[in-house]
Amino acid sequence: MSGDIKAALSAGLPQDIGVGVTRVSPRNEALFLQEMAFIKNAVPSRQQEFSAGRAAARIAMKQLGLSPKPILAGADRAPVWPDGVIGSISHHDKTCVAVVSADNQWRALGIDIEPDAPLDPDLVCEVCTTEEQNWLAQQPKDQRLRLARMIFCAKECTYKCQYPLSQTLFGFDAIEISLKANSFVATFLQPVPLFETGQTLNGEFTFAGQHMIAFMAIPSQKAKTQAISMEPPYLRQEGRASQTHESWKAIQQ
Structure with a gap:
């Protein structure tokens, strides 16, 4: 495995x-x-x-x-x-x-591995923003909790990627995830050091065995690096509303 x-x-x-x-x-x-x-x-x-x-x-x-x-x-x-x-x-x-x-070559990397299984229904409201929950409600019923797990995995990955740069804890609703097939876009809903409200980071999913793995990388300012097959580039700006939430615990290994 x-x-x-x-x-x-x-x-x-x-x-x-x-x-x-x-x-x-x-x-x-x-x-x-x-x-x-x-x-x-x-x-x-x-x-x-x-x-x-x-x-x-x-x-x-x-x-x-x-x-x-x-x-x-x-x-x-x-x-x-x-x-x-x-x-x-x-x-x-x-x-x-x-x-x-x-x-x-790279400023920061983030990775998270989770079981490729549905998320506990009791955690959906804690993990997902209102907009994410509305999106989930539009998906096939038998896929919603697995997609919620993907949102959770993407948020953990994003948190671990940004943390070495910002040294900041934040809540699950401080970022919002848009799932796109086997990739995702994480949008900051509130500012943290080095990241503005509306700024986005892109990541990818890999599925192997009984696991889903989210990966993210932020290019170094010292080098021009190739993209990892994901569009748009790792960093871009989009306007989003700002929200705040209490810190979630650091998921560090």
């Missing part, structure tokens, strides 16, 4: 973005001493997820010819990447996925 996910993701990404996929297991992957010290007091499940995430990230780094280095975590539990490297890590159940690149 891990091989299927890696192959599916790699097929749609530029060669300057590495992909790593691992399994979360009781047998922790090899860690640097600094990493071991960081999680020595964590519960076993957290140690396993941390270990699998770092292993996946180093697989992605190796794919790009980068030397393996420690990847610690900040007070917010977000990964602290080595100098010159950016990335994103996500896991669901026993599967962990990481994407990595050099920071002279």
Whole structure:
């Protein structure tokens, strides 16, 4: 299964973005001493997820010819990447996925992996804005909760992509998702540092096995990079109304 996910993701990404996929297991992957010290007091499940995430990230780094280095975590539990490297890590159940690149090519990456299954109906009102709920109501009834899961996955991906740049927590209704086949557009409904109300970020979905994976990348200002088969470009402006909401917890790996 891990091989299927890696192959599916790699097929749609530029060669300057590495992909790593691992399994979360009781047998922790090899860690640097600094990493071991960081999680020595964590519960076993957290140690396993941390270990699998770092292993996946180093697989992605190796794919790009980068030397393996420690990847610690900040007070917010977000990964602290080595100098010159950016990335994103996500896991669901026993599967962990990481994407990595050099920071002279991309400013930020975001990835989220979720089960390819309907979202809990009780979560729809929490996750989806009124406009998203209205759109869902127009879709075939047997597809609505799966589409709601895709909206959730896209919002998690967007949050994780913007967070290293803005260092800002925000609510589910701070962004709105427009699904477009296997891609999506995330629109900011309120301003956060470096992102204005109405600004958009584009992402893509990959489906492999029993998982859906949302991916997003923001090009570096230092380099002109190719698009990843998605239109329009990663960043563009559209006018939208501003809304506010309390912060949701940071979903960091």
